Amino acid sequence: xxxxxxxxxxxxxxxxxxxxxxxxxxxxxxxxxxxxxxxxxxxxxxxxxxxxxxxxxxxxxxxxxxxxxxxxxxxxxxxxxxxxxxxxxxxxxxxxxxxxxxxxxxxxxxxxxxxxxxxxxxxxxxxxxxxxxxxxxxxxxxxxxxxxxxxxxxxxxxxxxxxxxxxxxxxxxxxxxxxxxxxxxxxxxxxxxxxxxxxxxxxxxxxxxxxxxxxxxxxxxxxxxxxxxxxxxxxxxxxxxxxxxxxxxxxxxxxxxxxxxxxxxxxxxxxxxxxxxxxxxxxxxxxxxxxxxxxxxxxxxxxxxxxxxxxxxxxxxxxxxxxxxxxxxxxxxxxxxxxxxxxxxxxxxxxxxxxxxxxxxxxxxxxxxxxxxxxxxxxxxxxxxxxxxxxxxxxxxxxxxxxxxxxxxxxxxxxxxxxxxxxxxxxxxxxxxxxxxxxxxxxxxxxxxxxxxxxxxxxxxxxxx
Amino acid sequence: xxxxxxxxxxxxxxxxxxxxxxxxxxxxxxxxxxxxxxxxxxxxxxxxxxxxxxxxxxxxxxxxxxxxxxxxxxxxxxxxxxxxxxxxxxxxxxxxxxxxxxxxxxxxxxxxxxxxxxxxxxxxxxxxxxxxxxxxxxxxxxxxxxxxxxxxxxxxxxxxxxxxxxxxxxxxxxxxxxxxxxxxxxxxxxxxxxxxxxxxxxxxxxxxxxxxxxxxxxxxxxxxxxxxxxxxxxxxxxxxxxxxxxxxxxxxxxxxxxxxxxxxxxxxxxxxxxxxxxxxxxxxxxxxxxxxxxxxxxxxxxxxxxxxxxxxxxxxxxxxxxxxxxxxxxxxxxxxxxxxxxxxxxxxxx
Numbered sequence: 001x002x003x004x005x006x007x008x009x010x011x012x013x014x015x016x017x018x019x020x021x022x023x024x025x026x027x028x029x030x031x032x033x034x035x036x037x038x039x040x041x042x043x044x045x046x047x048x049x050x051x052x053x054x055x056x057x058x059x060x061x062x063x064x065x066x067x068x069x070x071x072x073x074x075x076x077x078x079x080x081x082x083x084x085x086x087x088x089x090x091x092x093x094x095x096x097x098x099x100x101x102x103x104x105x106x107x108x109x110x111x112x113x114x115x116x117x118x119x120x121x122x123x124x125x126x127x128x129x130x131x132x133x134x135x136x137x138x139x140x141x142x143x144x145x146x147x148x149x150x151x152x153x154x155x156x157x158x159x160x161x162x163x164x165x166x167x168x169x170x171x172x173x174x175x176x177x178x179x180x181x182x183x184x185x186x187x188x189x190x191x192x193x194x195x196x197x198x199x200x201x202x203x204x205x206x207x208x209x210x211x212x213x214x215x216x217x218x219x220x221x222x223x224x225x226x227x228x229x230x231x232x233x234x235x236x237x238x239x240x241x242x243x244x245x246x247x248x249x250x251x252x253x254x255x256x257x258x259x260x261x262x263x264x265x266x267x268x269x270x271x272x273x274x275x276x277x278x279x280x281x282x283x284x285x286x287x288x289x290x291x292x293x294x295x296x297x298x299x300x301x302x303x304x305x306x307x308x309x310x311x312x313x314x315x316x317x318x319x320x321x322x323x324x325x326x327x328x329x330x331x332x333x334x335x336x337x338x339x340x341x342x343x344x345x346x347x348x349x350x351x352x353x354x355x356x357x358x359x360x361x362x363x364x365x366x367x368x369x370x371x372x373x374x375x376x377x378x379x380x381x382x383x384x385x386x387x388x389x390x391x392x393x394x395x396x397x398x399x400x401x402x403x404x405x406x407x408x409x410x411x412x413x414x415x416x417x418x419x420x421x422x423x424x425x426x427x428x429x430x431x432x433x434x435x436x437x438x439x440x441x442x443x444x445x446x447x448x449x450x451x452x453x454x455x456x457x458x459x460x461x462x463x464x465x
Numbered sequence: 466x467x468x469x470x471x472x473x474x475x476x477x478x479x480x481x482x483x484x485x486x487x488x489x490x491x492x493x494x495x496x497x498x499x500x501x502x503x504x505x506x507x508x509x510x511x512x513x514x515x516x517x518x519x520x521x522x523x524x525x526x527x528x529x530x531x532x533x534x535x536x537x538x539x540x541x542x543x544x545x546x547x548x549x550x551x552x553x554x555x556x557x558x559x560x561x562x563x564x565x566x567x568x569x570x571x572x573x574x575x576x577x578x579x580x581x582x583x584x585x586x587x588x589x590x591x592x593x594x595x596x597x598x599x600x601x602x603x604x605x606x607x608x609x610x611x612x613x614x615x616x617x618x619x620x621x622x623x624x625x626x627x628x629x630x631x632x633x634x635x636x637x638x639x640x641x642x643x644x645x646x647x648x649x650x651x652x653x654x655x656x657x658x659x660x661x662x663x664x665x666x667x668x669x670x671x672x673x674x675x676x677x678x679x680x681x682x683x684x685x686x687x688x689x690x691x692x693x694x695x696x697x698x699x700x701x702x703x704x705x706x707x708x709x710x711x712x713x714x715x716x717x718x719x720x721x722x723x724x725x726x727x728x729x730x731x732x733x734x735x736x737x738x739x740x741x742x743x744x745x746x747x748x749x750x751x752x753x754x755x756x757x758x759x760x761x762x763x764x765x766x767x768x769x770x771x772x773x774x775x776x777x778x779x780x781x782x783x784x785x786x787x788x789x790x791x792x793x794x795x796x797x798x799x800x801x802x803x804x805x806x807x808x809x810x811x812x813x814x815x
Contacts, residue, residue: 039582044589047549048622053686054645115801117767186615188643382468389471397478404482407489414497416490423486 005369005379009387012366016390019355019362023398026239027405033242034234034299034409042300046178050082055185057085058177058255059158060166063150064090067168068097070306072106075137077171077209082178087136090168091154094123094144099168103139107131120152120266128157147251148267148274155258155266163261165275167252169306171201171209176302180255183296192257193282193295195249196302197233199412200226202309211304216418220425221314224433225307227426231402234299234409241297245348247283247328249295251275253303260285260293271331273324280332287341299410315440322444325357330448360441366391367435395430402426499535506539514543521559530567540567541590548593556595564594576602585619592623592653600627607631613639618646625653633662637673647679648686660691667695678710685714693718700726705735712741716748724751731757736766743769747776755780762803763796770798774806 049055060078064071071090078088092100103109109129116125123145131137140153151165162184164177173179180194203217217223240246254275261267264281267274279295286293308314329336329352336353338345366387373384403422406412413419510529517526530536544560551557568590575587576599591599603624610617613636625632632650636642651659666673666680681699684692696718699711712730715721730742731754743761746754761773777783777790787807794800 036581039580039586041586041589044545044586044593048649052645052649054648113801113804115771115798115805185645186618188645385468386471389468389475393475393478397475397482400482400486404485404489407493411493416493416497419486419490419493 002379005372006383008365009369009373009379009383012362012369013383013387013390015354015362016366016394019359020390020394020398022351022355023235026235027401029239029242030235030299031405031409033238034405037299038409042175042179046175046182049178049182049185050084052084055084056162056181057087057160058083058181059154059160059163059258060086060088060177061151061154061158061163062088062090062166062168063093063147063154064095064099064168065093065144065147065150066095066097066099068095068099068102070169071099072102073209074166074168074170075103075107078166079134079137080174080209081172081176082174083181085160086177087138087159088134089138089140089154089157091140091142091150093142093147093150100129100139100141104129107137108133109137109139114157116156119156119262122149122153122156125153146269146274148269148271151274152266152269155261158258161258162255163258164253164255165251166303167305170198170252171206171211171304172253173300173302173304174210176253177255179298179300179302180253183298184255184257187294189257190293191296192260192286192293193249193254193279195237195246195254195297197299198229198250198252198303198305200229200307201304202307204304206304214413216413216421217309219309220428221311221433222307222309223422223425224429225314227399227403227422227429230406231399233297234406235402237297238299240348240351241295243343243347244294245283245343246295246297247280247344247348247352248276249279249297250303252305268331271324271327272320273328276324277328277331280328280335283344284332284335284341287335287344311436315436318437318440319444319447322357322360322441323448325352326445326448329353329357357445360438360445363391363394363434363438364442367438391434392430395434396427399429400426503535503538503542506533506535507542510539510543514547518547518557518559521562537567537571540564544594545590561595561597564590564596565598568594569596569598572596572599573602576606581616585616588616588619588623592626595627597627600624600629603627604629604631607635613642613646621646622649622653625650628653628655628658630654630658630662633676637676642675644675644679644682647676648683651679651683652687663689663692667692674704674707678706681707681710681714685710685717688718690718690720693720694722697722697726700730705738709735709737709741712738712745716741716745719748721745721749724749724753727751727754731761736764736769739764739769740766740772743772743776747772747779750779752780755786759786759790759794762790762794762799767798770802774802777803778806 062071062074062078067074075088075090090103092103109131111127112130114128116128123143125140125142127141129139129141138157140157142150142153154165155163162181164180166172176196180196183194184191200222201211202219202222203215204211205213205215216226237246237248251274260282261278264278264285268277268281271277282295285291308317329349332349335341335345336349341349369379370384370388370391372378373381373387400423403419403426407419413422510526510533513523513526513529516523530540533539540563544564547557548560572587572591575583579587591603603620607617607620607624610620621632621635633647636646636650651663654662663680663684666676681696684696696711696714699707702708702711721727727742727745730738733739733742739761743758745751746758755777758773758776762770762777764770764773774787777786780786784807787803791800791803791807794803
């Protein structure tokens with residue numbers, strides 16, 4: 001028994017060291033890119049597109065399920081977006097609350113007949129409404145079919161060549177859409193998807209659907225999620241995008257080439273990770289066609305979202321994410337280690353399998369060995385000690401480094417105290433937050449075999465103040 | 466490796482990070498302090514700057530600016546704000562004078578030695594402030610560039626804003642130069658130069674088709690009816706892309722000397738040609754094509770059906786025609802489309 005535990009310990013230590021080093025490698029890649037554009041005057045670099053008639057028009061899709069608290073402020077923030085030509089389509093996916101009613105009342109919407117092109121099959125469309133104040137705001141009321149189905153309905157109704165999918169509780173930066181469309185326009189369509197950094201709005205002052213003052217929340221759970229977002233967006237996604245092997249564009253905000261999405265078959269209704277699954281399918285399509293088109297991520301924060309404040313909601317969110325990841329990897333297992341799919345098959349898919357998915361399993365075993373070693377002499381306490389230090393390195397120091405990278409490059413949090421608080425909370429990660437995440441992520445793997453796709457059950461408080 | 470090695474690794478990493486944290490915290494504090502001072506000076510100089518812009522003989526602003534420790538940054542922000550909020554800001558002689566006097570030396574250095582982001586910002590500001598004295602440096606830089614990357618693209622735009630036709634010549638060097646860049650250049654040239662360059666581009670029958678497409682496209686966007694006969698000639702062009710650009714331009718210009726030239730496009734095998742023909746018939750209210758539009762409502766392509774229905778709404782009795790078609794058109798999709806448009810004149814934010 002002790003021998004098995006010892007072998008396991010060495011595997012887990014080697015794994016964690018390897019993962020940490022891969023993070024440091026991604027750090028190095030991400031740093032150069034962020035640093036290069038850090039001092040660029042963002043206003044100057046996008047203002048030309050604002051007046052330019054060649055800027056592609058965009059359809060903004062807002063899928064909503066029981067979003068009566070946030071949907072109006074989201075649409076209001078979209079109205080304030082600086083963009084030459086856009087339409088806003090809210091898709092009420094059979095909400096049980098007053099999501100549609102809030103939209104109809106607020107924007108004085110009227111039912112209209114509409115000849116929808118059915119590019120992708122969806123659940124029944126019950127009615128389509130149009131605002132009499134802003135004719136470019138529409139609402140689709142449809143039978144419940146899940147988030148992917150709602151997005152597909154939005155794609156069917158949209159009139160423009162690009163669409164932007166955002167969550168019903170997101171607040172976009174005024175120039176967020178321009179920033180995301182800039183690489184698409186500049187590449188003359190060679191970039192087919194862009195995603196931007198999503199930031200957590202809890203703790204910031206939001207008025208009239210705009211983030212007025214960036215601040216930090218009091219809740220340690222939310223603070224840790226902020227650190228986690230730095231780690232995921234600033235390091236992982238940026239570096240992977242740099243190599244054109246980014247597999248995730250956040251469901252909270254992403255811009256897509258509609259024709260390509262339709263070609264790929266739209267969003268997959270049978271997974272909870274529809275955002276990642278679509279991106280993987282698009283990569284697959286591009287590789288199979290030997291196309292040079294790309295998927296890109298921009299480091300600028302373009303979208304603010306409400307993070308869960310309770311452990312219960314966070315747990316359900318993380319289980320859903322992990323489940324989505326596993327479903328996507330399973331659905332596209334053909335690409336795994338397949339040279340036909342280039343760096344996606346040979347690097348990105350294995351990276352997501354071993355680091356993002358199975359990482360939780362390795363870490364879980366690690367925590368087990370640490371306890372077993374210190375309290376039940378399962379392994380040599382010396383080995384348990386090494387494991388503990390590696391866990392701290394992997395869990396806390398890498399996250400603390402992500403905070404420092406944010407400050408070194410984007411430095412969006414204005415006060416010195418913000419930096420200090422984020423850094424010190426990041427250091428505590430390995431001792432409380434990470435074990436919880438590990439546990440839920442392992443649960444998420446098992447959940448894949450249990451339930452069918454459904455909307456997340458986030459309890460909104462609303463982020464406007 | 467034993468435990469002590471790991472301890473050393475973790476502790477040194479921790480202290481390394483702590484050092485970095487303290488450095489970043491100190492840097493943040495300094496930069497916050499600096500920003501606050503710049504903001505304060507910006508506000509303090511705003512009044513005298515406004516007076517100077519209205520009456521350049523008022524020297525108070527120049528004296529105050531010279532006394533400011535952050536004079537270049539403050540001036541850059543004041544000028545940038547001024548040109549972005551005033552219509553004629555970019556062409557203001559006072560903006561050029563101030564920027565040439567205070568900023569040209571700094572920009573000259575930045576163009577040569579600054580990092581990528583700083584060079585890009587400098588190019589934007591040279592364009593915004595119309596700093597003609599820097600044209601030789603910009604031309605020299607353009608001559609050295611061999612790739613149409615973001616920096617070269619902005620360099621070309623900046624030169625165009627200073628009315629330098631070398632921008633078009635430089636673009637012609639790159640076979641893959643996109644139409645949007647040519648359009649950006651046309652947009653920036655002054656009126657007389659623009660007319661000459663558009664005229665030359667339309668005459669260009671030899672090689673550069675992108676240049677010609679862009680010229681036709683720009684004429685439409687800018688509403689330059691002077692070129693309408695030339696654009697109409699392009700409707701006969703053997704290349705489809707050119708015909709489509711000409712149709713688009715006519716749609717923007719909202720006028721046609723010979724509407725009969727549109728007739729063949731309703732029967733084109735290319736759906737974009739049918740779509741634009743339908744849109745033009747609607748926009749110009751060419752009632753001779755009303756019946757054709759009714760037929761196109763049953764086109765196999767959704768966009769053609771959509772454009773035909775939209776076109777019918779432009780006619781005074783369009784709702785009656787659409788109501789009739791919504792009931793009697795033999796095609797089911799045509800009836801749906803007519804039904805949609807008869808109820809509401811849909812649009813998007815323009």
